[in-house]
Amino acid sequence: xxxxxxxxxxxxxxxxxxxxxxxxxxxxxxxxxxxxxxxxxxxxxxxxxxxxxxxxxxxxxxxxxxxxxxxxxxxxxxxxxxxxxxxxxxxxxxxxxxxxxxxxxxxxxxxxxxxxxxxxxxxxxxxxxxxxxxxxxxxxxxxxxxxxxxxxxxxxxxxxxxxxxxxxxxxxxxxxxxxxxxxxxxxxxxxxxxxxxxxxxxxxxxxxxxxxxxxxxxxxxxxxxxxxxxxxxxxxxxxxxxxxxxxxxxxxxxxxxxxxxxxxxxxxxxxxxxxxxxxxxxxxxxxxxxxxxxxxxxxxxxxxxxxxxxxxxxxxxxxxxxxx
Amino acid sequence: xxxxxxxxxxxxxxxxxxxxxxxxxxxxxxxxxxxxxxxxxxxxxxxxxxxxxxxxxxxxxxxxxxxxxxxxxxxxxxxxxxxxxxxxxxxxxxxxxxxxxxxxxxxxxxxxxxxxxxxxxxxxxxxxxxxxxxxxxxxxxxxxxxxxxxxxxxxxxxxxxxxxxxxxxxxxxxxxxxxxxxxxxxxxxxxxxxxxxxxxxxxxxxxxxxxxxxxxxxxxxxxxxxxxxxxxxxxxxxxxxxxxxxxxxxxxxxxxxxxxxxxxxxxxxxxxxxxxxxxxxxxxxxxxxxxxxxxxxxxxxxxxxxxxxxxxxxxxxxxxxxxxxxxxxxxxxxxxxxxxxxxxxxxxxxxxxxxxxxxxxxxxxxxxxxxxxxxxxxxxxxxxxxxxxxxxxxxxxxxxxxxxxxxxxxxxxxxxxxxxxxxxxxxxx
Numbered sequence: 001x002x003x004x005x006x007x008x009x010x011x012x013x014x015x016x017x018x019x020x021x022x023x024x025x026x027x028x029x030x031x032x033x034x035x036x037x038x039x040x041x042x043x044x045x046x047x048x049x050x051x052x053x054x055x056x057x058x059x060x061x062x063x064x065x066x067x068x069x070x071x072x073x074x075x076x077x078x079x080x081x082x083x084x085x086x087x088x089x090x091x092x093x094x095x096x097x098x099x100x101x102x103x104x105x106x107x108x109x110x111x112x113x114x115x116x117x118x119x120x121x122x123x124x125x126x127x128x129x130x131x132x133x134x135x136x137x138x139x140x141x142x143x144x145x146x147x148x149x150x151x152x153x154x155x156x157x158x159x160x161x162x163x164x165x166x167x168x169x170x171x172x173x174x175x176x177x178x179x180x181x182x183x184x185x186x187x188x189x190x191x192x193x194x195x196x197x198x199x200x201x202x203x204x205x206x207x208x209x210x211x212x213x214x215x216x217x218x219x220x221x222x223x224x225x226x227x228x229x230x231x232x233x234x235x236x237x238x239x240x241x242x243x244x245x246x247x248x249x250x251x252x253x254x255x256x257x258x259x260x261x262x263x264x265x266x267x268x269x270x271x272x273x274x275x276x277x278x279x280x281x282x283x284x285x286x287x288x289x290x291x292x293x294x295x296x297x298x299x300x301x302x303x304x305x306x307x308x309x310x311x312x313x314x315x316x317x318x319x320x321x322x323x324x
Numbered sequence: 325x326x327x328x329x330x331x332x333x334x335x336x337x338x339x340x341x342x343x344x345x346x347x348x349x350x351x352x353x354x355x356x357x358x359x360x361x362x363x364x365x366x367x368x369x370x371x372x373x374x375x376x377x378x379x380x381x382x383x384x385x386x387x388x389x390x391x392x393x394x395x396x397x398x399x400x401x402x403x404x405x406x407x408x409x410x411x412x413x414x415x416x417x418x419x420x421x422x423x424x425x426x427x428x429x430x431x432x433x434x435x436x437x438x439x440x441x442x443x444x445x446x447x448x449x450x451x452x453x454x455x456x457x458x459x460x461x462x463x464x465x466x467x468x469x470x471x472x473x474x475x476x477x478x479x480x481x482x483x484x485x486x487x488x489x490x491x492x493x494x495x496x497x498x499x500x501x502x503x504x505x506x507x508x509x510x511x512x513x514x515x516x517x518x519x520x521x522x523x524x525x526x527x528x529x530x531x532x533x534x535x536x537x538x539x540x541x542x543x544x545x546x547x548x549x550x551x552x553x554x555x556x557x558x559x560x561x562x563x564x565x566x567x568x569x570x571x572x573x574x575x576x577x578x579x580x581x582x583x584x585x586x587x588x589x590x591x592x593x594x595x596x597x598x599x600x601x602x603x604x605x606x607x608x609x610x611x612x613x614x615x616x617x618x619x620x621x622x623x624x625x626x627x628x629x630x631x632x633x634x635x636x637x638x639x640x641x642x643x644x645x646x647x648x649x650x651x652x653x654x655x656x657x658x659x660x661x662x663x664x665x666x667x668x669x670x671x672x673x674x675x676x677x678x679x680x681x682x683x684x685x686x687x688x689x690x691x692x693x694x695x696x697x698x699x700x701x702x703x704x705x706x707x708x709x710x711x712x713x714x715x716x717x718x719x720x721x722x723x724x725x726x727x728x729x730x731x732x733x734x735x736x737x738x739x740x741x742x743x744x745x746x747x748x749x750x751x752x753x
Contacts (some may be wrong), residue, residue, distance in 0.1 A: 204497035204554075205465075220501035244457070244464020246494065249431075252467045 001050060006041030009034075010055075016315035020132045020139045024150045024189040032157065032190060039158050039304070039311035046082070046307055056085035056317050062115040063089045064106075065142070066122040071277060071302065072142050072151075076119045079309035083317075085117070103127060104134050111135040116320055117313060120144070125182075138316040140309075146180050152276055153186035155308035157194060159300045160231060163272050168195030171268070173219075173226045175201040176235035176257060176284055177246070179208050183276045184235055188214055201225030202257060205246045206237070222257050229267045233274040234259050234285050242283065250283045260286040264295070272297045326747065328352035329373045331708065333363040334382035339681030340688075340697030349382060351704040354747040359700055377708055380741055383680050384696050385417025385705035386662060387687040389453075390561070390585065390633035392482075392654070394725075396437065397426025402638035402725045404438070407658065408447035410723040412751035414659035415707035415740040416634070417448050418695060423455040424482040430455035430466035432474035439475050447750050448743075449695070449705070454479045456495045456506055462486040465495055472502045477691045480507035480561060483608055485543060487513050489550065496556035505583075505690065507559035508547055510568060511609060515539035520649045521610045526595045532648060537565040537616060540609065544568045548575040551582060559690070560584040563629060564609050566619035573628055583690050584628065586620050587635035588664045589655055593617070593730055603644045603651035604719070605730045607635065624682060625674045631690060632682040634661040638726030656724045660717055660731045662709065666738035669711075676711075704747040713739035 002010070014034050018026065027035075045051055061080035065073050073089060080087040092106060103122070110118065111134070118139045120128045125145030132139035143149040161167055172191055178184045178200050191198050192215060199217040200207055211218050219225030226232050237246075237253065247253045254260075264271060273289055274297045281287045290296055329351045336347035336359075348365055350358035350372070358365065368374060388411070394401030404421070411419050421438060423429035429438070435452045442450030454476035458464045461484075468479055479499055486492040486508060499506050519535035521527035527534035544560065548571060551558045563572055563584045575582050589607050594614045598605045605611055612620075623629040637654025644651050657664075665683065668674040688696025695705040719732035743751040 204501050205494045244466070247498075248458075248465045248467040248469065252470045256469050 001048070002053065003041060003044040003048065006045055009037045009041045015318055019316070019319065021150060021312050021316060022129050022132060022139065022141045023148045024153045024186040027190070027193070029193055032154070032194060035154060035308070035311045035315060036158055036161055038314065039154070039307045040162070042307035042310040043304065046303070051082050052084065053082065054084040055314050056080065056083035059085040059116040059317055060114065061085040061087045061117045061119065061313065062110060063087065064110065064118055064120045065089070065091050066120075066127070067143065069121055069143070071305070072121065075305040076142060076309050078306050079313055080117070082306070083310055083313055085313070088115075103130065107131045107134045111137065117316060138320060140312060140316070143182055145182065147182050148186045149182040150186045150190070151305070151309050151312055152183050153190040154312065155301060155304040156187055156233070156274060156276075157190055158304040158308050159274065159297045160272070162300070162304070163297060164230065167191065170196045170230045171199070171228060172196050172231040172233060173199050173201050173229040174233045174235065175222060175225065175259065177206045177237040177241065178202055178211065178235065179206045179246070180238070180241070181235045187233065188216060199225055199229070203247055222263055223266055226263060227266045229271060231272050231274060232259060232264065232267055236276065236278065236280065237284050239280060239283070254283055258284055258286065259289055261288060264289055271295060274298060274301060276301070327371055327373050328357065329375060329747070330365060330368055331375050331377055331382055331706075332365070334377040334380055334708070336361070336698055337381060337383045337677050337680050338698040339677050340685040340699065342677070343698075344677050347382070349698065349706065351744070351747045354704055356698060356700050356702055356704050359698060381709040381711045383707050383709065384684040384698055385707050385743065385745065386415050386683040387418040387693060387696050388416045388634050388636065388658060388661060388683065389420040389631060389687045389691065390422065390587070391419040391636040391658065392422045392424070392638065394638060395425065395441070396434070400725065401640055404441050404450060405445045405447070406723065406725045407636070408442075408445050408450065410656070410658040411448045412743045412745070413723050413740065415662045415709060415743050416658050417705035417707070417743060417745045418451065418693060419448060419658070420451045420453050420477055420691070422482045423453055423480065424460050424484070428455050428460050429476075430458050430460065432467060432470040435471050435474040435476045448745050452476045453507070456481050457486060457491060460484055462488060462491060465491070465498060468495070468499050468504055469502050472504050478505040478507055478559060480559075483509060485509050485511050485513050489546060492547070493550050493554060496550055496554040496558070500554060500556035503557070505557040505559050507561045509561045510540045510544035510547060510563065512539035512542040515542070519610065520606060521598065522595050522612050524595065524613055526598075530598070530601070535610065537567050537612060540565045541568040541571050544571045548580060548582065551575070551580050552578070555581065557581045558583070562587050562590065562609060562633070562635065563623070564590040564612050564620060565616045569619050569623050569628065572623075576628065583630050585631040585633050586624065586629050587633050588657055588661055589635060589730060590617065590620055591624065591632065592664050592667070597730065601648040602730070603646065603648055604655065604728050604732065606648060606651050606653050607655050607730070608653035621668065621673060625678065630682060630686045632665065634658050638724055639728045640726045644728050654728065655730050656722060656726055656728055659722050659724065660729060660736075662707070662740060663715055663717070663736040663738040664731060666711065667736055670737050704744055706744040707740060708742040710739045710741055712737055715739050
């Protein structure tokens with residue numbers, strides 16, 4: 001049974017106008033609002049016993065993950081299967097491939113198998129875009145290097161919209177390793193488009209040089225940065241970057257940039273905490289905060305991930321020709 | 325609480341306010357309670373101890389921001405206590421100790437150790453400089469934020485340059501977020517590898533491995549470019565060559581947040597002083613040509629160089645009584661700093677108030693210290709000095725545990741009569 005709310009959204013005349021889903025900056029406010037409405041409907045579906053629809057019946061979804069990811073890959077896999085698609089997971093070992101030409105060779109080979117939707121994760125910025133130029137099917141960027149991870153931004157927006165009822169006007173602090181974070185880049189673009197007030201918090205070594213010009217406020221003092229914020233979004237910092245490379249040590253990072261109760265008390269009273277996972281507990285976030293369901297949206301984010309990806313896949317598939 | 329003390333009939337020189345003239349200072353509760361620009365205070369209550377200075381020079385206690393001791397790790401060279409005693413005898417009331425100890429001061433517990441020891445010794449003010457990188461090895465950033473919270477004033481890898489520009493860039497931008505200045509030695513590591521003297525006719529004649537003066541400028545240019553990129557507060561740790569001075573001037577003219585230091589050794593000696601392989605004159609960077617020395621003196625006079633350090637670096641006889649290229653570099657300097665500095669006043673080369681500024685208000689301003697000036701309410705860190713009294717430096721009479729002074733035998737003018745720290749007399753002649 002399709003939940004009634006979902007039916008209503010599916011019957012709207014709006015259709016997603018793009019072939020690929022590569023970057024949050026490609027989207028506009030109307031497109032995002034529709035994707036969020038659709039995803040909201042899928043959340044209800046996913047909570048039913050009967051979760052399966054046939055919106056993607058006959059379609060082939062190929063997960064092409066050059067970089068390992070358990071959660072994103074299974075999220076896309078579930079999304080595809082619940083929509084009735086045939087799902088294939090490919091994890092070409094990047095060691096067997098050199099970049100550039102061979103990425104395209106792989107794409108051409110896969111393209112010959114006639115997939116309808118290609119979900120790509122790659123360690124190089126711009127890889128998904130490059131692939132999209134070489135294949136006939138729709139390409140979804142599931143993370144390209146340090147560039148973008150647009151479905152993460154969509155699921156984050158969904159989590160926030162469900163928690164607050166709106167996104168416009170929210171004060172959101174994105175904290176930690178912004179420099180290397182594709183999650184941050186996609187979120188900044190999408191949240192600003194939706195009217196949120198975004199600020200970045202981190203040591204200067206982890207904030208991109210021209211970040212001030214992204215229309216965000218930059219704070220190197222976390223206490224100042226999260227003061228009065230509605231949402232504190234923590235980013236993952238790879239442990240090896242914390243041993244004197246980008247930050248001096250785990251303990252120093254936690255002291256100044258880790259989210260604990262004391263710092264969180266400076267945020268708005270109704271603050272919600274987010275993290276794209278996987279978390280480094282006791283390094284960027286205190287377990288006490290991460291596991292407190294009254295403030296943490298971290299579990300919701302995972303649930304919203306499947307629904308948001310179902311919305312993206314449905315919207316792209318609706319546009320695909322039946323005979324290619 | 326000790327009784328208030330009035331120093332009357334003195335010549336006050338206070339670079340912070342620009343005052344040089346007759347005056348009197350009242351000390352109470354560890355701070356300067358009152359100041360007069362006349363020789364006395366009029367009537368004084370009976371509970372005030374009165375000291376008639378007889379016209380002696382009364383200046384803020386000296387602040388020496390580059391001092392090595394052997395503690396922790398090499399206590400036979402020098403302990404914090406022996407260094408503090410030498411400082412007190414030299415009119416130095418604040419020292420900033422370098423992080424290249426054993427263990428290296430690259431994390432907050434070592435900073436805390438130094439501060440606790442200093443409190444126990446209770447002689448002069450001791451502040452630590454933390455290491456900029458772990459182990460001072462120039463590869464990975466040290467715990468700059470935690471050390472700053474623990475009380476370190478700036479970070480530096482001391483004698484060792486940070487070769488990797490990416491590392492220095494990160495250190496600069498990270499330290500900037502905490503308002504911590506970074507000090508760095510300008511020395512091209514490849515050109516200076518193995519060198520013990522400055523390249524030129526003298527080193528060639530002596531057969532000593534040498535480094536061209538330009539090695540200093542090469543590294544300084546890179547450092548200043550990184551300061552421009554990061555906007556971080558930066559200390560040039562001992563500029564000693566004429567060639568580098570041009571780079572410094574350009575950087576300062578562009579408004580970079582840079583403060584340059586030089587050492588009293590490079591102001592007072594040139595390469596010829598090495599003479600017959602006198603290892604007491606082996607310092608790092610090596611003594612330069614006379615042209616370089618003159619350029620350094622001019623740069624102090626013009627204000628290009630703002631801070632003078634003793635570069636106090638104890639090395640015991642067994643480390644110095646070796647062939648020149650095997651001997652340890654470094655010279656002790658805490659106890660001789662003031663008299664050596666005053667030489668430029670007596671020569672008529674640099675005005676007294678400008679000389680004193682380089683070791684009082686300038687370093688205080690650089691590091692945000694409360695002392696370094698004569699003003700009511702500031703810590704009563706003072707030196708009383710006979711400006712003209714002749715002294716002959718005798719290295720074996722120095723208080724430091726190591727006696728490696730290149731000033732041995734030198735005739736200078738200026739004798740410390742009394743050193744006061746926080747209102748307490750810690751030395752009197």
